[in-house]
Amino acid sequence: KNEVEQSPQNLTAQEGEFITINCSYSVGISALHWLQQHPGGGIVSLFMLSSGKKKHGRLIATINIQEKHSSLHITASHPRDSAVYICAVANFGNEKLTFGTGTRLTIIP
Amino acid sequence: DGGITQSPKYLFRKEGQNVTLSCEQNLNHDAMYWYRQDPGQGLRLIYYSQIVNDFQKGDIAEGYSVSREKKESFPLTVTSAQKNPTAFYLCASSIDLSAGGLNEQFFGPGTRLTVL
Numbered sequence: 001k002n003e004v005e006q007s008p009q010n011l012t013a014q015e016g017e018f019i020t021i022n023c024s025y026s027v028g029i030s031a032l033h034w035l036q037q038h039p040g041g042g043i044v045s046l047f048m049l050s051s052g053k054k055k056h057g058r059l060i061a062t063i064n065i066q067e068k069h070s071s072l073h074i075t076a077s078h079p080r081d082s083a084v085y086i087c088a089v090a091n092f093g094n095e096k097l098t099f100g101t102g103t104r105l106t107i108i109p
Numbered sequence: 110d111g112g113i114t115q116s117p118k119y120l121f122r123k124e125g126q127n128v129t130l131s132c133e134q135n136l137n138h139d140a141m142y143w144y145r146q147d148p149g150q151g152l153r154l155i156y157y158s159q160i161v162n163d164f165q166k167g168d169i170a171e172g173y174s175v176s177r178e179k180k181e182s183f184p185l186t187v188t189s190a191q192k193n194p195t196a197f198y199l200c201a202s203s204i205d206l207s208a209g210g211l212n213e214q215f216f217g218p219g220t221r222l223t224v225l
Contacts, residue, residue, distance in 0.1 A: 004151065031211050041197055043216035050211070086151070095140075095206045096167065097214070099151030 002027040006087050006100040014108055019074040021103045023087030026068065033097065034061050034072050035086040043086070046072070079107045112136065113217035115200050120222045122187075122194075130185045130220045132200035140206040141183040142214065145169060146197040155198075158183055159206040187222065195224045 003026040013019055023032070034046040047054050047061040049070065054061050058077075063070040074081055087100040113134045122128045134141065140159055144152040154167030158177040172191025177183055183202075187194045199219045203212040 033214070035216075041199075041219040041221070043199065043201075043219075045213045045215065048211070048213055088152075090211070096154055096157070097152075099153075101149060101151050 002029065002089055002091055002098045004087055004089055004098050004100040006085075006103050008103060009101070010104045010106075012106045012108065013077055015078060017077050017107075019077050019081070019105065019107075021072045021085050021087075021105070023070045023072070023100055024068060025087075025089045025098075027091060028065070028068070029089045030092045031090045032063055032070050033088040033090075034070075035088060037084040037086060037102065039083070046085075074105075077107045079109050082106050113200060113202055113215055115198075115217040115220050117220060118218065120220055121225055122222065123225055125189045127186055127188050128222065130187065130198055130200075130222070132183045132185065132217060133181055134183075134200075134202045134215075134217075135181060136202055136204075136215060137180070138202035138204050138215070139180070140203045140212070141177070142201040142203075143167075143173075143175065143183070143185045144199045144201065146199060146219075152199065155185065157206070194222055197221050 005024045007022045032049045035043050037043045049063045058075045060073040084102040084104050086102045088097040116131045142157040143155040153169050156175040158164040174186045200217040201214040203214045
């Protein structure tokens with residue numbers, strides 16, 4: 001079973017700051033997902049990565065397969081980015097995802 | 110608008126009662142999932158279904174049951190056998206069940222179940 005660890009668990013920053021959230025996993029994977037959960041509970045998929053880097057607006061996700069590590073970056077952070085960010089991984093040949101416990105991000109105006 | 114709906118948003122039940130949580134999707138997705146979320150823990154898979162009339166146990170299926178009679182619907186029943194049912198329950202779907210988790214999962218808004 002893959003172990004997924006996220007850091008930090010909680011992060012508070014000022015509006016405009018560059019944010020980095022990290023995800024490490026223990027066993028080689030075929031795909032890694034970044035998800036965003038807002039205070040109401042609903043979850044939105046942000047990225048799915050199997051290699052390299054993806055960008056969407058102010059969000060950037062990178063993955064280093066050799067180091068078993070992924071990062072989610074937010075540029076020019078805004079209070080509406082306040083949410084819990086969740087990393088999830090899928091092992092080769094397995095359709096199920098293993099989820100991290102999430103990073104709670106709070107952006108102060 | 111395509112999406113996933115879950116109802117109700119909040120649900121209260123007395124200990125010993127069964128309760129059914131609704132999940133409906135109009136995305137024409139084959140695969141559907143039920144997850145449980147507890148404070149300080151990652152989402153855990155309860156059941157998943159690849160196709161109508163077929164479903165598989167996830168990591169924590171004890172005390173739960175599901176059915177998949179229609180492609181659009183995947184209701185979850187929390188039975189009295191579930192020892193600690195108070196939690197936030199999330200339903201999700203994906204276009205199909207991809208080995209290697211290569212398909213994006215779309216999530217519903219969730220149902221918060223409280224056992225009194």
